[in-house]
Amino acid sequence: MTIREIITVPNPLLKTISEPVKVIDDEVLSLIDDMIETMYAAPGIGLAAIQVGVPKRILVIDIAREDEARNPLSFINPEIIDPSEILNSFEEGCLSVPGVFEEIERPDECTVKYLDKDGVEQSVRCKGMLATVIQHEMDHLNGVVFVDHLSKLKRDRAIKKSIKSRTSEKNNNE
Ligand SMILES: [Zn+2]
Numbered sequence: 001m002t003i004r005e006i007i008t009v010p011n012p013l014l015k016t017i018s019e020p021v022k023v024i025d026d027e028v029l030s031l032i033d034d035m036i037e038t039m040y041a042a043p044g045i046g047l048a049a050i051q052v053g054v055p056k057r058i059l060v061i062d063i064a065r066e067d068e069a070r071n072p073l074s075f076i077n078p079e080i081i082d083p084s085e086i087l088n089s090f091e092e093g094c095l096s097v098p099g100v101f102e103e104i105e106r107p108d109e110c111t112v113k114y115l116d117k118d119g120v121e122q123s124v125r126c127k128g129m130l131a132t133v134i135q136h137e138m139d140h141l142n143g144v145v146f147v148d149h150l151s152k153l154k155r156d157r158a159i160k161k162s163i164k165s166r167t168s169e170k171n172n173n174e
Helices: 026-041 128-141 152-173
Strands: 046-048 058-061 073-081 087-092 102-107 109-115 121-127
Touching (some): 026 058, 087 128
Antiparallel strands (some): 058 073, 087 102
């Protein structure tokens, strides 16, 4: 397994609409393994393939708490159906927008349909935190990052802040 480089804003690749996976071959399976490894190393709780520069409709998620066993979930060609009318807001962050955390409102529940690693169609009803993470990651497959849900003013400020936080990190390391 390889830890891959995570791309960050304003990299235009993040605006790519990812393509469905046609065949679940060794390349796809090793990409999923790498994505899981990369997510844990970051550390993060979710990652979309485009965040490592691969425009394929694949997500990995692990929302297990630190004191729980790891529980990596992978979703191939996920689709969200039946979002609830009830909304909930969580403070979100993103490995592609480091240094920025903002409250984002999304449906509190949704169902995700996807293929598992064996190519078998699965469907799961998600609530609360998992629903938020799934919707956040799904956005990436459609070229959307979470700060795109903010007003233009707040979004521009968030992206500037993220870029600045990385520059000052670099300077501190020099
Ligand atoms: Zn993200």
